[in-house]
Amino acid sequence: MPKIYRNPDVMWREEDESRAQADEALEKGENAEDIGTSLLFSDGMMVTLNVLGTEIWKMCDGRDADEMVSELLQQFDVEADVLKNDVAGFVAELAEKGFIHYEE
């Protein structure tokens, strides 16, 4: 399974207040899907990620998709199959934008 790496040309930062808001929502069992918690910026394009997207992005440091899913299952209360699909879809989207690359 290929390792996944962030493109070093993509600048990013977490937005502390939004992250705190998302964490609070998750603690209450509420949906935090619509709360953007980080920004990616490259070539004038800004992309917002929610809390799950942010955690996946941070794991794009040489881990493969299975390793990501296994770690995320410890953080998020979600079905493994659903999460696997979410991770695959999200990573593919990042690859299409040139924000990550794969290495065997």
Place this chain on the structure above:
Amino acid sequence: MNITELKTPIRLYWDLPSRPADTNLDYQGICEQIISLRILSLGITEPAPALSDGCLTILDRLKKHPIAVSLTVCSSALDAATLSALHGSNVRLLLVRATKLDDLRIVTRLMASDGPKPPLGVSFEVSADNFRILPEALSCCIGNGIRHLVLPMQRLNGDEDCFHLERSGREALTSRLAAIDRPGDLKITIHDPFLWRVFFPAVSFPDGSCQAANTMLYIDGNGDVHPCPTLPYRLGNLAHTTLRTIVESAEKTELRKRLTIPPAGCTSCAELDQCRGGCRGRGHFLTESWDEADPGCR
């Protein structure tokens, strides 16, 4: 899911003084603020004919931090030693100022020169004198392997003329530009929403709406901080206050709120959802009102 309004900008444009000896700004201190605010992108413009000590201080201070630094300079500032030094300073993109086709040929020569250098591109300053040669400039970039073409934001903080194209001029340019095949790896950066449409009629403007005082701020050569290079509205001066204080100021927040409301003069326009009020800086500069449409849309 989106974050549309930011407390802290992600990009900063910083024009250094044209007479470096005249400034008393604490460049190291400003860099500390840029780092602590976690600005992601810094576009420095060096107007002096050679790189100033201030410019080198900034580059040195930021080179180990995760900030994408681009530098716009006059071609006279670039020799082999300077190119090599800039390569070592982690400059992500080095843009050479250009207003005519001959300037582009200098970039080609620099790209062909020996030795390490950052990725090179062109900052083509569009004006009433040269807008007609935009198709030739684009062709020249493509033909000579230049892969970064930036049409920088107009600086309206001095006595400069404010340039904008009428609709008929835009349409004529659009058809000439459409005839040019563009390679997939050519990156064109355009900040004017109406010029964007001239180059990319079928693609939405990447910034969406005006980003002044939101994702961007601008520092001019005197250290005055403005919402955007094209919006001469002084939020503070870095000789007297910190960048963080300006970023967190009520004045900046209030101005931003005002900019999120489209000009009253645009509310009945069918194109409002595309142009979102156009360039608010140019609109305000030319009409002295927040409620008038950007004359650049006519």
